[in-house]
Amino acid sequence: MHIDARTLPDGSLIEGDLCIVGAGAAGISLALEFRKSGYKVILLEGGGFEYDDRVQQLYDGKTTGQPYYPLKSSELHYFGGTTGHWAGMCAIFDPIVFQNRPWVEHSGWPITQATLLPYYERAYPILDLQSKEFDLGYWQKQDPSLVALPFDDDVFWTKIWQFSAPTRFGQKFKDAVVTATDIHLYTYANVVDLSGNEGLTAIREVTVKNYAGRTHKVRARYFVLACAGIQNARVLLAANKQAPAGVGNDHDLVGRYFMEHLEIKSAELWLKQKTDLKLYMVAPPRVQGELALRPEQQAQHGVLNGIVSFTPLQVAERMPPFIEVWSDADPRVNEELVRQAQSKASGNRVRRFFDVLQTGEMHGAHRSFQMTLRLEQAPNPNSRVTLAQDVDELGMPRAELNWTFTKLERKSIRKIYEIVGQQAGAAGLGRVKLKDDLAEDTLPEGDLERLPGSTSAGWHHMGTTRMSDSPKTGVVDANCQVHGIQNLFVAGSSCFSTGSAVNPTFTIVALALRLADHLKMELASGATSLASSEPGGLANSTRNHGNSE
Amino acid sequence: MFNSARTVAVPLAMSRRAFLNKAAIATAAAAVIVTGGIVKWKYFSPRKLTPAIPLMLSGFCDEATLCELGRKYLAQVPGEDSAKILLSRLAADGSRHGADEPDENEGPSEAASQAEQDFRTKKILIIDGWIISETEARQCALLALS
Numbered sequence: 001m002h003i004d005a006r007t008l009p010d011g012s013l014i015e016g017d018l019c020i021v022g023a024g025a026a027g028i029s030l031a032l033e034f035r036k037s038g039y040k041v042i043l044l045e046g047g048g049f050e051y052d053d054r055v056q057q058l059y060d061g062k063t064t065g066q067p068y069y070p071l072k073s074s075e076l077h078y079f080g081g082t083t084g085h086w087a088g089m090c091a092i093f094d095p096i097v098f099q100n101r102p103w104v105e106h107s108g109w110p111i112t113q114a115t116l117l118p119y120y121e122r123a124y125p126i127l128d129l130q131s132k133e134f135d136l137g138y139w140q141k142q143d144p145s146l147v148a149l150p151f152d153d154d155v156f157w158t159k160i161w162q163f164s165a166p167t168r169f170g171q172k173f174k175d176a177v178v179t180a181t182d183i184h185l186y187t188y189a190n191v192v193d194l195s196g197n198e199g200l201t202a203i204r205e206v207t208v209k210n211y212a213g214r215t216h217k218v219r220a221r222y223f224v225l226a227c228a229g230i231q232n233a234r235v236l237l238a239a240n241k242q243a244p245a246g247v248g249n250d251h252d253l254v255g256r257y258f259m260e261h262l263e264i265k266s267a268e269l270w271l272k273q274k275t276d277l278k279l280y281m282v283a284p285p286r287v288q289g290e291l292a293l294r295p296e297q298q299a300q301h302g303v304l305n306g307i308v309s310f311t312p313l314q315v316a317e318r319m320p321p322f323i324e325v326w327s328d329a330d331p332r333v334n335e336e337l338v339r340q341a342q343s344k345a346s347g348n349r350v351r352r353f354f355d356v357l358q359t360g361e362m363h364g365a366h367r368s369f370q371m372t373l374r375l376e377q378a379p380n381p382n383s384r385v386t387l388a389q390d391v392d393e394l395g396m397p398r399a400e401l402n403w404t405f406t407k408l409e410r411k412s413i414r415k416i417y418e419i420v421g422q423q424a425g426a427a428g429l430g431r432v433k434l435k436d437d438l439a440e441d442t443l444p445e446g447d448l449e450r451l452p453g454s455t456s457a458g459w460h461h462m463g464t465t466r467m468s469d470s471p472k473t474g475v476v477d478a479n480c481q482v483h484g485i486q487n488l489f490v491a492g493s494s495c496f497s498t499g500s501a502v503n504p505t506f507t508i509v510a511l512a513l514r515l516a517d518h519l520k521m522e523l524a525s526g527a528t529s530l531a532s533s534e535p536g537g538l539a540n541s542t543r544n545h546g547n548s549e
Numbered sequence: 550m551f552n553s554a555r556t557v558a559v560p561l562a563m564s565r566r567a568f569l570n571k572a573a574i575a576t577a578a579a580a581v582i583v584t585g586g587i588v589k590w591k592y593f594s595p596r597k598l599t600p601a602i603p604l605m606l607s608g609f610c611d612e613a614t615l616c617e618l619g620r621k622y623l624a625q626v627p628g629e630d631s632a633k634i635l636l637s638r639l640a641a642d643g644s645r646h647g648a649d650e651p652d653e654n655e656g657p658s659e660a661a662s663q664a665e666q667d668f669r670t671k672k673i674l675i676i677d678g679w680i681i682s683e684t685e686a687r688q689c690a691l692l693a694l695s
Contacts, residue, residue, distance in 0.1 A: 368609075
């Protein structure tokens with residue numbers, strides 16, 4: 001069922017069992033799990049079904065620290081969320097990502113990879129992945145020409161990516177959501193505030209607004225924030241009427257530990273003989289391998305999780321870093337800028353980067369390759385989202401991002417490249433050349449927390465409501481429940497305690513499916529009965545809530 | 550299903566020979582041109598094959614670059630700034646020879662083998678961004694001095 005919140009009478013009260021804030025990969029995956037569940041799900045989306053620049057403007061904000069993309073254009077604000085422009089790259093978080101690593105401060109999740117594996121399996125059809133296999137051997141049987149670099153097996157292994165279509169959630173799931181009797185989708189319903197009971201141990205209602213000047217209230221037994229990595233933190237921080245520091249922020253953790261996936265193009269691999277490195281390009285069947293450092297090596301060298309991909313140098317040199325091109329506030333303009341820059345750089349021979357990937361245009365033997373290192377960012381409390389002084393058109397404080405690093409990122413980048421160089425030399429294949437200031441043996445102390453200017457990021461916002469068993473070290477617990485607030489949950493990459501080296505969408509969906517299972521149990525048990533704890537709270541009924549429709 | 554765990558048996562890497570064979574098949578034009586038995590690399594055509602020529606590296610760097618790498622090595626290791634010392638060290642590292650005196654006429658292939666051995670034993674340096682072996686650094690230094 002779909003309702004445009006702009007058409008509701010001002011001051012409407014919407015009630016249900018579960019209120020999900022945000023209809024992106026997490027929110028839609030979560031909502032669809034409740035089809036035919038018997039529970040009434042309220043799915044709130046700030047935008048409509050198509051891009052609306054006025055709505056997108058609500059995501060605008062300021063950035064400081066390492067140069068970053070304009071915030072307005074780094075998440076999409078309409079039904080389907082940022083899947084509207086994602087590249088479809090899917091890989092599984094390695095077991096080490098979840099572990100407490102002594103050399104990575106603040107690392108460690110309260111869950112393991114094994115916890116998520118069943119949910120990754122359930123995520124495959126949602127993301128239209130062709131296979132459940134992420135094993136190199138499996139893919140080599142399909143295509144024996146997918147040959148791995150002959151590096152020491154104790155040092156590197158091959159991590160496999162699969163590629164979603166990419167699935168555009170807004171297109172694929174619109175009908176499923178709109179026709180579901182249990183799901184009540186409200187578009188143009190931007191959450192601007194959360195209100196809780198006395199003591200703020202439970203959320204009673206959220207306030208939604210839109211440009212039509214309408215303000216509505218939504219009450220539910222459970223609430224899930226699923227409005228992306230920066231916005232989840234922003235909503236919690238802005239809800240500061242009852243808690244001056246914001247909801248769930250008793251320990252000043254909301255918004256901290258902002259992490260991105262770093263993309264560093266600061267080294268070249270020169271080979272003795274030409275080769276196509278086909279395994280490392282996207283090739284039919286549509287998988288791609290990347291060099292991944294063994295966990296034992298990560299521990300031995302004290303480095304972050306990182307993987308290396310290869311692009312023929314003659315192609316790579318024509319592609320400017322995304323951080324330079326993706327410079328406009330309008331994401332549509334940026335997509336065009338990327339297309340133009342790459343077309344121009346290639347003399348129109350190379351099309352859009354992802355077109356190139358999909359068509360395999362980069363294939364062919366080459367002797368030199370750019371090495372792109374995808375690196376997790378070290379959890380860093382100083383890398384954070386806060387509220388700016390200015391407010392958006394709906395009166396909500398804007399987000400401000402201060403993106404910073406520790407010394408571990410630079411150390412990891414140089415060391416991982418160095419290990420590739422050592423392996424290439426030992427195998428008699430070729431040599432590695434570091435570029436930019438990575439080539440410098442020594443840097444001033446102050447520069448050790450700075451990254452090369454060509455460093456780009458994946459538009460992946462993680463960690464701002466990080467998961468931890470303790471409220472002193474995390475915002476949500478292992479079930480994604482905000483510590484201390486019994487009916488408030490968070491979905492999405494903001495819950496990641498560490499970011500891994502690979503793209504987040506696959507894990508976002510897996511976590512959302514796990515949260516759905518948990519919430520079904522909670523709902524079935526009637527664990528949250530706000531009516532009994534809060535005068536004026538909600539009845540613990542799942543039916544007959546008055547609705548404006 | 551997932552191969553990140555160390556315990557999962559995965560044929561991660563083919564042998565070097567298999568990889569190179571595949572590379573050779575894929576190669577439309579070899580990086581080196583063999584002319585009359587003399588190897589001419591893309592960037593650097595040595596006048597004379599001596600221990601001062603780092604074979605692999607000379608495929609990627611021109612002579613001036615190799616000399617610059619050598620000068621920077623010498624700046625880092627000033628105790629080796631003579632051809633005699635460098636040749637001695639190269640010979641000592643290449644203990645495979647069993648010779649007491651360095652042989653200036655020895656071809657570079659032995660040094661190339663030693664360079665690979667350096668990489669295996671992690672005797673590597675980063676100079677001007679290039680990740681090279683100690684042997685190669687000394688070869689470059691020798692070239693710079695010559």
